Amino acid sequence: MxxxxxxxxxxxxxxxxxxxxxxxxxxxxxxxxxxxxxxxxxxxxxxxxxxxxxxxxxxxxxxxxxxxxxxxxxxxxxxxxxxxxxxxxxxxxxxxxxxxxxxxxxxIAPSYGALRSVHDRYRLVEIADELGVSVPETRLLDEVDEWDDDLIVKPRFSILTSDYVDSHLTSRIDNMRGETTFVEPGQKPDLDAIDRDMEGHTPIVQEAVPIEHEYMYSGLYDHGEEVASWQQRYLRRKTYGEGGSVYREAVFEPELADAGRKILDHLDWHGTACIEFMKDANTGEFKLTEINPRLWLSVPCAIRAGADFPYYHWLLAMGARERIDPGYELGVATHSLYGELSYLKSVLSEDYPSTERPSVPAACASVLASCIDRPQFDYVDRTDLKPFVKGLYNAVLYSETLGIAPDRSVEEPISAPN
The missing domain is CATH 3.40.50.720 (NAD(P)-binding Rossmann-like Domain)
Structure with a gap:
């Protein structure tokens, strides 16, 4: 440069x-x-x-x-x-x-080799296991003969490109994060349907871990050395059965930090990554879920607690690493209002066989009480309300019922806001 x-x-x-x-x-x-x-x-x-x-x-x-x-x-x-x-x-x-x-x-980004290891969930599990980081039992789909336990089928790759799957179009990149199938004991899944969803690659099958809580360790690394880190515990997810956090709080768990650092140190990471873990309800171990090699959806919570990762990125790019203050305030919590609505919708209308559905009154009471007790929200900023209003407008305008698609015409610069 x-x-x-x-x-x-x-x-x-x-x-x-x-x-x-x-x-x-x-x-x-x-x-x-x-x-x-x-x-x-x-x-x-x-x-x-x-x-x-x-x-x-x-x-x-x-x-x-x-x-x-x-x-x-x-x-x-x-x-x-x-x-x-x-x-x-x-x-x-x-x-x-x-x-x-x-x-x-x-x-500020990892090497291509490190990124490929993160995008390949099967390889990532092998790396974590070699490092002594606890992982769910993981196999390729074609290695599974019996379906006697609670299992989860998910894509091997978090994205699909021609670099990862030969049959994929060179000019396309597809995000595979949503294609997950929960399999109850004794019920063989529809393998033909799964094959169609995977778009030409063999998925992985993992044990369904009994979860006490879900956690995230995030780190900003400078050529293999941690500069700043962040941890959060998920208090509520996008649905009652799966999904990202919509209500979370800042925590610090030494064992979680140790597991996250082992992986990113080994990969000689450069840039930001967030690693999701499940705390096994039976063993108390932190088991690796996956890695997102970028900023994460709940980063507003980290910023509010003092772990300002976008600003850290800027300082690192400016050669001012010494100005990064890596501390943050424990106990800070934020909500995604859109996410909370998605959670309530899942309680009303969705089914996750491996997770007990909460009652509608209990779910509504829990969301309302937490929003009153900790009224901090990702989108809402009193100094900058237009994006929240725009988000609400888009949620209605782009609804599937209306069938209106976003405007992606590339014709001219967008005017800067007043």
């Missing part, structure tokens, strides 16, 4: 999630200009008062090559110092094409 005195802005690829919005607010409140790159002009991040500028780019899911070219073109601007990856597509592009981006910006 050619260092320049006027390199002052951060490029933030954005989708409809809260992650890019959290980055923009974090940096904007500290006076760091942000440039949003998005394939949908209606994402809430573009409505933030802290968004300096927004640019339309192709969708990485429709044309990965065109997306990479657009991102690289923006990185060539003299005012862009670094890029904060918020999606799997972003970290994949930055890691695979590191040498091209490094000519223009500071790339």
């Amino acid at each position: 050619n260092a320049r005195a006027d390199d002052i802005a951060v490029l933030v690829p954005a989708n409809a999630s809260v992650i890019p919005l959290a980055c923009i607010r974090s940096l904007g409140k500290r006076g760091v200009p942000t440039v949003v790159a998005t394939d949908d002009r209606n994402v809430p991040a573009c409505s933030s008062r802290y968004c300096t500028e927004s640019r339309l780019v192709p969708s990485p899911n429709d044309d990965l090559t065109a997306y990479k070219a657009s991102l690289l073109s923006l990185a060539e601007r003299p005012d862009i110092r670094t890029i904060i990856p918020v999606r799997e597509e972003d970290i994949y592009v930055l890691s695979k094409f590191r040498s091209e981006f490094e000519e223009h910006v500071s790339v």
